[in-house]
Amino acid sequence: MADLSAEEVQRVKDLLNSFYVNGDSSVVAELFGIIDRDGSGSLEADELEPIITAVTGKQLGAGELEAIIKAADEDGNSTIELNEFEGLLNNAQVKALLT
Known part of the structure; x- marks a missing residue:
């Protein structure tokens, strides 16, 4: 899986700012x-962790990331689809981390 470029990280930060x-x-x-990153239509932990680290400079523990995903994963498939993603962004733990 390709790493995010500096431009992509900045774009993510700008989008998060617009959202929050x-x-x-x-x-x-x-x-x-x-x-x-893989275009699958769902976000796995290995896609979320690098962007959280790039945006915040903080490394999440596996248990923290798993808990965040579980809280937003409405269908229980251990991934986040687009319809669950806004809920993930509004999760209090995620919001505190990203803002």
Whole structure:
């Protein structure tokens, strides 16, 4: 899986800012598309962890990331689909981490 470029990391930061500061939920699909490195239509832990680290500079423990995914994973398949992604972003732990 390819690493995120500096430009992609900056774009993610800009989109997160639009989402959290301006309440712009129209950025959710673009943000999801950037993070979905394999184009599968779902986000796995190995796609979420590097972007969280790149954006925050913090390394999450496996248990923390698993808990975040589980809280937003409505269908129980251990991945986050687009329809679950906005819920993930609104998760209190994720919001505190990313803002």
